[in-house]
Amino acid sequence: MPELPEVQTIVTDLNSRILNKKIKKVEVRLKKIVKNPTKSFIQDLQKSTFKNIRRRGKLLIFELSVKNKYLLIHLKMTGQLIYCKNNKITVGGHGMSKDMGELPSKYTHVIFMFSDGSKLFYNDLRRFGYLHIVDDKKLEKILEKFGIEPLDKDFTLKKFKSLIENKKMNIKAFLLNQKFIAGIGNIYADETLFDAGILPNRSANSLKEVEVKKLYKAIKKVLKKAVQYRGTTFNDYLDADGNKGSFLKFLKVYHREGKKCLRCNKEKIKKIKVAGRGTRYCEKCQK
DNA sequence: CCTTGTGTTCTCCG
């Protein structure tokens, strides 16, 4: 699942690879992935360039050289953006389940072809993601729904406290809600709660001051480290070069149910449902 | 049936 660290990795990679390259041709192989009429989508992109690429939460924002046009891409669960200079792509590591040897694959739904011959592929096994070109007004409307960026300087402990103090919902639901903090998904919600030693089903406003501080530090720490290791590859996530992220080896609870807790070395990691999502935790280390 | 991200709908409460 591409969450903040994974999307950030793609943004950083693409910014150093495709800025100001002329888009010669765009191929839409699956219409439902593109939210605009196919014809206007292609027209807006062809002969344009990407001036800048950024993200807000898990949403990628490509600023086009055409005035007031922005390409938004959401990867949802299994979306990939892979850039290659030729059609062959070598997947980092081994044991990949998908036949990613050559692109386009059967999961390639949109292809951007640049005038230097390089290509950017949008692949999506489950086809939950989308591409959408919007104007600045629409973009603003979309962006105002997002909460604070957890790695920004203005995400302070004070700010975090003020967000959390009046929330009756459980702390995991709070972390997953993009309108409070943007970019945390199921993996990093479980990992930050484990790091902070807090049970996922605790109500947010029941956290003591020392716990709020622990969780705040955990969010910064875990997300920063995950960005540093270029995200977590579980099944489908790949960076813009088609390589896996290497944060998997640092996961303490996510997908470790039934295995021995790496902190207490005693308790087995449990799995329950919280906020409608699979949730892993250690009964001994999280209170 | 499961998986997760997100948008919508429903319910509760003051």
Added chain:
DNA sequence: CCGGAGAACACAAG
């Protein structure tokens, strides 16, 4: 009856 909060549900497809 309204609005907000939060929970529940719906949907995507393999």
